[in-house]
Amino acid sequence: MSQERPLLGFGEVRHTRLRPRRHAFVYPTFFLMLPMRGLADTAGPLAVNRRGAISFHDTDHGDGRSQAEGGALAWLDALLQAEGIDDATGQVWLHCYPRMWGYTFKPVSFWYCHRPDGSLRAIVVEVNNTFGERHCYLLDEPRYGQELQARKVFHVSPFCTVRGGYRFRFVRAQRAGGDRTMVRIDHDDDDGPLLRTSVSGTLEPATAQALRRALWAYPAMTLAIVARIHWHALRLWFKRVGFHRKPAPPAHPVTR
Numbered sequence: 001m002s003q004e005r006p007l008l009g010f011g012e013v014r015h016t017r018l019r020p021r022r023h024a025f026v027y028p029t030f031f032l033m034l035p036m037r038g039l040a041d042t043a044g045p046l047a048v049n050r051r052g053a054i055s056f057h058d059t060d061h062g063d064g065r066s067q068a069e070g071g072a073l074a075w076l077d078a079l080l081q082a083e084g085i086d087d088a089t090g091q092v093w094l095h096c097y098p099r100m101w102g103y104t105f106k107p108v109s110f111w112y113c114h115r116p117d118g119s120l121r122a123i124v125v126e127v128n129n130t131f132g133e134r135h136c137y138l139l140d141e142p143r144y145g146q147e148l149q150a151r152k153v154f155h156v157s158p159f160c161t162v163r164g165g166y167r168f169r170f171v172r173a174q175r176a177g178g179d180r181t182m183v184r185i186d187h188d189d190d191d192g193p194l195l196r197t198s199v200s201g202t203l204e205p206a207t208a209q210a211l212r213r214a215l216w217a218y219p220a221m222t223l224a225i226v227a228r229i230h231w232h233a234l235r236l237w238f239k240r241v242g243f244h245r246k247p248a249p250p251a252h253p254v255t256r
Contacts (some may be wrong), residue, residue, distance in 0.1 A: 004091065005042045007033040008179060008210050012199025013233075016160075016191055021239040025232065026037040030214045030222070032056060033181070033203055036073045036092040036111075045208040053215050055099045061126060076111055079254060080122065083138055090114035095181070100222040105130075107156075107225070110170075110183060120144070123170065125185075129156050130229060132245060136254045137166070144172050152187065153250045158243050159236050164189035179203045189242065 012211060013171045015126065016024040032046075034056060039048060047055035049067050050166070058067050062075030069243050075094060096109035111124040124135040132182035133240050135154035142148055148168040164187060171182040204210055 004035045004038065005044065006035065006039070006046050006206040007096070007203045008206045008214055009033055009201030010214070011180075011199065011205050013199045014197060016196045017236075017241075018196070019191075021231070021236070021241055023236060023239065023241075027224075028217075029201070030200070030218055031200065032094070032096055032098050032206070034094045035094070036076075036094050037090075037208075043047065044206065045145075045211055046206050051102065052099075053101055054095075054211055055102075057099055057104075060099065060104050061096070061109065074112070076124065079124065079136065079138075079219075080113065082215075083254060083256065085113075085122055085140070087115050088113035090116045090118060090121075095183070097225070098222065099204075100218075103222045105222055105226050107229075108185075125150075125168070126152055127156065130153070131155075131224075133249050134253070135250060136255045138254050139168060140256060142170065144170050149184065150255055153255050155246050155249070156175070157233075158246065159190065159241050160187065160194065161231070161244050162247055164194070175202075 011029060011086070012026055013029050014026050014116055016022070035042060049057055058065060058071030061072035062079070065071055065075050073147065076092060080086070091114050093112040094109060094114070096108045097104065106128055108128070109126040111126065112120060115120040115121045120142055123139040123142045126138065128133065128134050133154070137150045137152065146169070150168070151165045152162055167186040167188065169184040173180045180200065180202050182198060182224045184198040186197070187195040
């Protein structure tokens, strides 16, 4: 990631459930890609820790640390240190959804943590559920295009048990239309592949014009995310997909 200024990604999110009833959807979306070291100096027209139609707030991530406490980046650095990773002191890029009109819900965010030489050292997958709980999956020594795995320990959907594991794949590609990113997360349970999900998009600088275009195209994205979660849950219920009660969250906030 050569550009050290905030980026917007315009693309789509995909979700396919394979069994016991097939259920799939595709929605257009946009997201932020933020260089967290030095963000305050490079934010430009993006509202950072202040009100705005499209904004980013440190308190929406991690343990909710305020900007005065070092913000989300201080939380991330502490998490990495606690897990024995002390060489991810280069740029950290955060792929996340923004606040829209002061409201936010971020089902998943991705922290790309680099060494000082620019090589990728770790990826932290920060997951939130609709019960106000949060858990992180730490992927150590990742590589783009490589399949990475983690055991599922955190409840996300009442239509999936907390069993099996995730398969992650992160892709970056330079194309004529711009720098593209894709994250794929597949969930396998005891019976094999169950869910296939992905979010992808083309990145461009977060200029005032790009922010206006995002606002015009997705004026109520936060509300749409929450509404779609409940709408598809209702459809799965009508399809008689099994419903599972929420278990207690994992004792440790990080799974490697």
